[in-house]
Amino acid sequence: MDWEALIVSYLLGFVLLNILLVLMAYMTWFERRLVAFFQDRIGPNRTGPFGLLQPIADGVKLISKEDIVPANADRLIFLVAPLLSFVLAPLGALVVPFGDSITLFGRQINLYVIDINVATLYFLAVGSMGVYGIILGGYASGNRYSLLGALRSTAQVISYELVLGLSLVGIFILTGSLSLVEILRAQQRTLILGGLELPNWFILSQPLAFVLFLIAAVAETNRAPFDLPEAETELIAGYFTEYSGFRFSFYFLAEYINMIVVSLIAATLFLGGIDGPFIDGIWWLVAKAFIFLFFYVWLRATLPRFRYDQLMGLAWKVLLPLALINIGVTGLVRLWGIGAL
């Protein structure tokens, strides 16, 4: 085992973890300000300049709130479930490549935490583990609304997870790899289309997959218009009805970290990640991820919530067949491309 590499990537991962936490805090501020703007309000602007200290104030408030464990809760699982959500959320970001290797203090350092052969599947696997925080939290609360919210949310997340995974198969066919570093490299080539020189970003060669991924990702992170588990008009707050104080905020943290991680992954898979005009670099990745985050807030401010039967119908009757069609067509085109047809 290479101890030096291990320590370097552990430190990088630790830094990334902390950056994600800070970003997440400011994502809540960004969302509140932006939604307020959409709705012709002002939003939080009292705590510090432009309300910039609001996330800190929220954190202090939540940490000093009472942590209530209901009498008929399954105590151990009730206490652990939100922690599980929180711990798993940032892990997906470890495989995102943030740049090429740089030389620092006479040592070559890769600007990604880890590059594994099954990176994309790893991201999906971490996502599939994420449902445990939801289903166990809902079960352990001992509240009917929580349990119903958890069941709904889990059924939703697993249905869209399928679409999320299958929408990426087209990219795997084109690159022959699951590694995000390889997928990024494939996109850094140029695509010549009708005399036009375009970047080989997969949004151009896999537009249907991009749309499917985007819809599935929003549903997977339980965000509007797919925020049915939290349908407050019917389920109070879904699976976290009984949670309070900092344990509640763990679910909140997890949701926002998931949004950021999915945005980073989507930017890397479809928009060429760090690839961009002029100089390639992490700023392009950040800018692209920011577009997705803006899109999340925009959706929330614009669209009403889906009805549950529409939600499940969309996944199984529209998106799943479309994902399979996308795989079939991509395969045919690729066969023609490599001269096997």
Add this chain to the structure above:
Amino acid sequence: MAIEVLIFYLLAGVAIAAAAGVVLARNPVHSAVSLVLSFINVAAIYVVLRAEFLAVAQIIVYTGAIIVLVLFVLMLVQQQDLPEFHGGRPLRRAVGFLLGLALLAEVAAAILTRSLRGAPGSWTPEAVAAVGGNIQAIGRELYSAYMLPIQATALLLLAATIGALFLARPELVEERLAVARRLFTISLAHPRGVDTLQPVAELPAPQDGQLKPAGGDRSLVMARTAEEFTEQPAWGESRR
């Protein structure tokens, strides 16, 4: 090399402890959670053995799908309805114990009599690295040498799809969809004051095609049978 052996024993130890937890926990949900922990440790052992694809497949399929299914079942069924996890009839316990012992003996015999290290195949570590990695090698092998098993798997999954429908919603398979729809329409339409709070014990035993009380000793149930309602067609639905 030594560190890998150490990691293996750590992971294997946790996996076995978690597996023991599955059997020993009194609450079935706790059992399921222990099983998740055990599966994750097994996946980590696969990683140590350089079987990356198998590891993620283990996590995605077993912990991500199958245990979720198990948890769904546990939550859909009321806890009172679950069979006793401990105790039960002595004969059943004895049979279970003997079967477990037989399985243990079988596994032990297999391990002790055969060499675990088979003949080396054509996929040496170098060959795997040459095609790009573990998953690429599996793809090449699976879709060439294992053509028949792959299609057999597809057939099996197809059978499972049909079986799933039959298990979960037999009324659809048995073409009782029309009846179900009629019941649903009526219960939404509420032509007159039909829902009353009344003790379940006073109700006639639920018959086929009739809504059953939801649970508890006093429940909101439909006071009349569906057939009575169809005397006055709801929402202009014509009688058969």
Add this chain to the structure above:
Amino acid sequence: MSLASYAVIGLLLITATIMGTTLLLVGRFVRPSRPTPAKLQPYESGVPDVNPPRARFTPRFYLVALLFVIFDVEAIFLYPWAVAFDALALYGYVQAALFVGLLLVGLLYEWKKGALEWV
């Protein structure tokens, strides 16, 4: 492939757990703890709880989970095919089409039978 990459995942998993637990432990010294019987009741929007808390739910959820398991296995089989696509070429494509086609028959069957309707 190096084992170190996976070790990093494991170590960061532990680190994140420690961070989370620390946050909760810090809160322990700050937050009040004044449980009252009413506070520990399940929240039902003020309506007293009469039914047993773990009531039955519609089997549709169960069907969705079953279908998910089946199609998840299908997806797992498609990933190795996709990354080895160029090497397998037409032969692999036909096989995968057959594989997916059989499962598509299953999906269509569920669809026709009304299993995908949520009503």
